[in-house]
Amino acid sequence: MTRPLTSAERALDTLRDVILRGELPAGARLGEVELAERLGVSRTPVREALSRLAAEGLVQLVPNRGARVATWSVDELEGVFELRALLEPQVAALAAAAAGPGDLDELADLAVRMETIGRPGPGQDLDALVPLNRAFHDRLAALAGHPALAAALAGVIHPPIVVRNFHAYDDASLCRSLAHHVEIVAAMRAGDAEWARAVMTAHIRNARVVMVRAAAASAMEAGPD
Amino acid sequence: MTRPLTSAERALDTLRDVILRGELPAGARLGEVELAERLGVSRTPVREALSRLAAEGLVQLVPNRGARVATWSVDELEGVFELRALLEPQVAALAAAAAGPGDLDELADLAVRMETIGRPGPGQDLDALVPLNRAFHDRLAALAGHPALAAALAGVIHPPIVVRNFHAYDDASLCRSLAHHVEIVAAMRAGDAEWARAVMTAHIRNARVVMVRAAAASAMEAGPD
DNA sequence: CCGCCCTACCTTGCATGCAATCGCCGAGGA
DNA sequence: TCCTCGGCGATTGCATGCAAGGTAGGGCGG
Numbered sequence: 347m348t349r350p351l352t353s354a355e356r357a358l359d360t361l362r363d364v365i366l367r368g369e370l371p372a373g374a375r376l377g378e379v380e381l382a383e384r385l386g387v388s389r390t391p392v393r394e395a396l397s398r399l400a401a402e403g404l405v406q407l408v409p410n411r412g413a414r415v416a417t418w419s420v421d422e423l424e425g426v427f428e429l430r431a432l433l434e435p436q437v438a439a440l441a442a443a444a445a446g447p448g449d450l451d452e453l454a455d456l457a458v459r460m461e462t463i464g465r466p467g468p469g470q471d472l473d474a475l476v477p478l479n480r481a482f483h484d485r486l487a488a489l490a491g492h493p494a495l496a497a498a499l500a501g502v503i504h505p506p507i508v509v510r511n512f513h514a515y516d517d518a519s520l521c522r523s524l525a526h527h528v529e530i531v532a533a534m535r536a537g538d539a540e541w542a543r544a545v546m547t548a549h550i551r552n553a554r555v556v557m558v559r560a561a562a563a564s565a566m567e568a569g570p571d
Numbered sequence: 572m573t574r575p576l577t578s579a580e581r582a583l584d585t586l587r588d589v590i591l592r593g594e595l596p597a598g599a600r601l602g603e604v605e606l607a608e609r610l611g612v613s614r615t616p617v618r619e620a621l622s623r624l625a626a627e628g629l630v631q632l633v634p635n636r637g638a639r640v641a642t643w644s645v646d647e648l649e650g651v652f653e654l655r656a657l658l659e660p661q662v663a664a665l666a667a668a669a670a671g672p673g674d675l676d677e678l679a680d681l682a683v684r685m686e687t688i689g690r691p692g693p694g695q696d697l698d699a700l701v702p703l704n705r706a707f708h709d710r711l712a713a714l715a716g717h718p719a720l721a722a723a724l725a726g727v728i729h730p731p732i733v734v735r736n737f738h739a740y741d742d743a744s745l746c747r748s749l750a751h752h753v754e755i756v757a758a759m760r761a762g763d764a765e766w767a768r769a770v771m772t773a774h775i776r777n778a779r780v781v782m783v784r785a786a787a788a789s790a791m792e793a794g795p796d
Numbered sequence: 797c798c799g800c801c802c803t804a805c806c807t808t809g810c811a812t813g814c815a816a817t818c819g820c821c822g823a824g825g826a
Numbered sequence: 827t828c829c830t831c832g833g834c835g836a837t838t839g840c841a842t843g844c845a846a847g848g849t850a851g852g853g854c855g856g
Contacts, residue, residue: 352634352839387841389808389841390840391840391841397579397619397622397623402626409580409808411847411849412807422719428720429717432658432661433657433723492654493650494647494651495653495654497628497726498727501726502722577808578809579809603838612811613810613811614811614812614838615812618838635816635817635839636817636838637838
């Protein structure tokens with residue numbers, strides 16, 4: 347059975363979700379009392395949650411000045427993608443070696459659904475892609491059977507999610523990205539770890555270009571100095 | 572000027588240092604009141620410190636059952652070294668491209684001092700190697716100019732430090748390891764990033780074999796099942 | 797008119813108190 | 827003898843109170 351979560355854990359999950367969903371603008375002030383009454387708890391668990399979110403890098407915590415939603419510079423964002431480009435191909439290769447038929451079916455389902463939902467046209471729903479994409483990459487990380495690798499990834503993956511959703515993609519890059527998912531599953535089904543690694547490398551580098559371009563553009567319109 | 576640290580930060584640094592120095596056995600209970608009076612503060616900052624240490628993976632925090640010093644299985648330890656084998660060569664390559672003459676002199680000094688102190692014989696002081704080694708790798712990570720990469724490394728590097736110091740090395744492996752440091756500096760001085768990357772790869776894989784062997788041996792003597 | 801300082805409010809940081817939960821130990825029954 | 831159940835001590839989790847530090851706004855001096 348699932349043990350009852352503590353208030354601090356609920357606060358942590360709620361806050362993380364709120365930030366990851368982008369409901370609060372980057373740099374927004376996070377007052378302890380405001381969050382406390384909003385979550386229906388006292389300031390103590392909120393403080394604990396903020397502290398842990400700071401450790402995760404999702405909020406910036408300045409002594410005596412409170413917490414703000416973290417912001418990332420273009421350079422930091424690029425660094426994150428370089429790191430992903432280093433780690434995720436390894437994840438894909440390991441997952442390719444470890445995946446069973448059931449896992450492959452699940453991944454294939456996710457990949458196909460993403461391609462359906464994301465295809466440019468009337469039925470497109472870019473926001474619905476976010477959780478599916480997250481599920482796909484998380485599933486892969488779990489399959490890799492490498493907790494340290496998964497932890498390192500999880501600790502760094504947040505920024506791109508916050509900064510931009512899939513709205514940043516142009517049609518060509520988006521189609522490439524969605525096709526990559528399908529191709530990764532195909533490579534895994536073929537048991538070809540190197541194929542999977544290569545496609546994942548392309549996948550991340552494609553995303554890097556899109557995201558960095560988008561971040562640079564938004565930084566430009568925010569303060570063109 | 573350096574701003575006065577809060578009590579929670581002092582508690583965090585102190586506890587982390589105590590754990591990293593191995594002054595508490597793995598799995599040791601960490602009572603809030605005990606730590607509080609030992610640090611001369613109340614339980615609140617201690618709780619905050621423990622929470623953040625749990626996020627760093629240095630302590631395991633079970634709801635309603637308190638905190639214990641984290642333990643790592645042989646598999647987890649091996650995973651950490653695989654991750655380091657993925658990340659640190661990249662760090663070395665980046666650092667090789669970015670290092671200036673002053674940086675190289677500092678690194679060379681560290682490497683040479685480590686070789687002097689660590690050389691088998693009467694003057695050997697294995698415990699003194701730990702902070703020097705840490706300084707060397709930290710300096711490299713800083714030189715790489717890649718905050719995300721450094722953060723990912725820092726978040727994962729702890730276990731090997733806690734599990735074993737340099738006492739686990741046999742003479743041959745230790746000499747190799749110390750020679751690697753010197754060779755990395757030489758490669759950087761030559762501006763050869765790929766050389767640095769290769770030596771660092773060897774360095775980590777050498778360490779991996781030593782540490783995993785030591786961990787397996789201690790696990791064997793602890794509970795040979 | 798502009799800049800500086802002082803004051804008052806607000807926020808954070810820490811201490812402490814109280815309730816709930818967990819683990820342990822002993823007694824009772826099968 | 828072993829298992830189970832109930833009470834007790836200890837510990838965590840959370841709420842609240844108080845003091846220190848910071849920020850903003852207004853008044854005063856240049």
